[in-house]
Amino acid sequence: MLYILLFNFTPYYFIHYSDPQIGRNAYTVPYCSLAVHQIMSVNPQPSFIIISGDMAEDQNNQNNLIHQWQICDSLFDLLSMPKFFTLGNHDIGYASDTCWKPIRLSLYRNFWGIDYYRFNYDSCLFISLNSTLLDTYRAVTQFLNI
Template sequence: MKMIWVVLMVLGFALTSAIAEGFSHSVTNEKKPWTTDAFEGDVQKFTFAIHSDLTGGERPQVFEIAMAQLALLGPEFVISVGDLIEGGGTRDELIAQWQSFDQRAAKVGVPMFYVGGNHDLSSALERDVWEDRYGPHYYHFRYKDVLFLVLDTEDLSQTRRDTIATQRAEAVEIYKTVGPEAFAKTPYAKSQERVTGAISDQQGAYFVDAIAQNKDVRHVFVFTHKPAWNADETRFHDIEAALADIPYTVFNGHEHFYKHQSRFGRDYIQLATTGGKQFPELGMSEDHVVLVTVAGTEVSIATLMLSGIRDRTGHIPLDGEGVCFAVGSCK
C-alpha cells in the first residue's frame, strides 16, 4: 500500500511539473492562494512592437524616448510603418539622415525591421540610397509560423516617380513657406499616389506567391505605409484576395492619426505618430507604440501611449516628463 502511495505521489509530482515547469511553492494545503498553475509556457508565443511615423517635421526627443521605452517592454523585435527620415537633399544628406535613424533605432536593443514610406522612397536617389544600405524595398519573412509582409507603396514607374518627386518637392516647399492650406491645393496633395500610394504588378505577384508558399502559417501581418486598399484599382486587392482564407492583420501609417476599421472581417489599423508632425483636428494624433502578442491562433494588440510608459523609478525615460506627446493637449 505504501508503494502505491509513493508511485501516486511521484506521478502527481510529474504531472504538476509538466503543467507548471519551473514553478515551485511552499504551500502544502489543498487550497491555494492563486488561480491556477497551468502556465502557458508556449514556445510559439511571442510579442513584437510597432512604431509609427517620425516625419513631416520630426519633434525632438520623442523617437529616442520611444526606443528607450520599448527596451523596457522587451519585445522580440520592432517593425515600423515607414517615414523614418525626412528625405530630400543630396546623397550625403540622405546618408546622414539614415545614420541618425540607425543610431537611435539601435538603442532598442532588439532587431528592427524597416518599412519604407514616401519620405524614404519617393525619388530615384532615395531609393538608390535605401538599396545601398538595406537592400529590397519590399520583402517578407516568417517567424514562429507567422508570416510578415512588408510592402512598398511608392512602387511607381520611373516616369511617374519623377513627376511625383518634382510635385512633392514643390509641395513641401509650399507647406514650409505658405502653410498646410496652400499645400492641400498642390498637384501632389491631390494626386492618388499621395493618398494610397502605388504597388507594381511585379510586387503584387511577389506577395501573392509568398502567401501561396506559406499557407500553413498561423497568422499574417501586413505592413504598408499608405492605405493602398483605398484605391479603386491596385495590386493590393490581389494580395487581399490571396489572404482570403488566412487570418491576417494590416498596419499602416502616413496620415498621422490613429484609425481602426474592419475590412473583410479583419483589423486594419492606421497608426498615428512616434515623433512625427501631429494633426489633432483629424482625430487621435498622439505619440504611441503598438505591442502585438501572438499566442497560438490568438492575436492581442495593445496601443500604448508614450506618456504612460515609465521606468522603475516612475519616470518617463530620458527625462521625458517635459516632452509633449499629444500636441492637441499640450499648452
C-alpha cells in the same frame, strides 16, 4: 474520425513604430530616443520591432536624407531585438516623382537593404511592400507569386 491538429504556439508581441521622420523638427530625435528607451525598459522584451517608413523627412536633399537615416538607425540600433525597416514616401518620394525617385530608391537600398521582403515569426508570415512604386500591382503579384 476526429483529427485534432495542435500547434506549439508561444504567445509573443512586437512593436510597430511608424514615422520617426528624423529632421522634421527639433522634437523628432528626443521623442524617438524616448520611445526607444521606453521599449528597452519593457519586460519581457518584445520579440521584434517593425519601423514602417518615413525614417527621414528630407528626401529632396541627398546629404540630409542619409544623415537623417544614420540618426534613425543609430537610435534603433540601441535595441537588442531584430529590427525590420520599411520605406515610406518621406524616404524616397511619391509614386509620381519619376525624376529623382530611382536615385533615392538606390540610396535607400544601399543604406537599408531591400525595399520589400517577408519574414516568418512563430508560424506567422509578415510582408513588407514598397507601395511607392508606379507599377505596384505587377511588383506585388510577382513578389507574392500570384
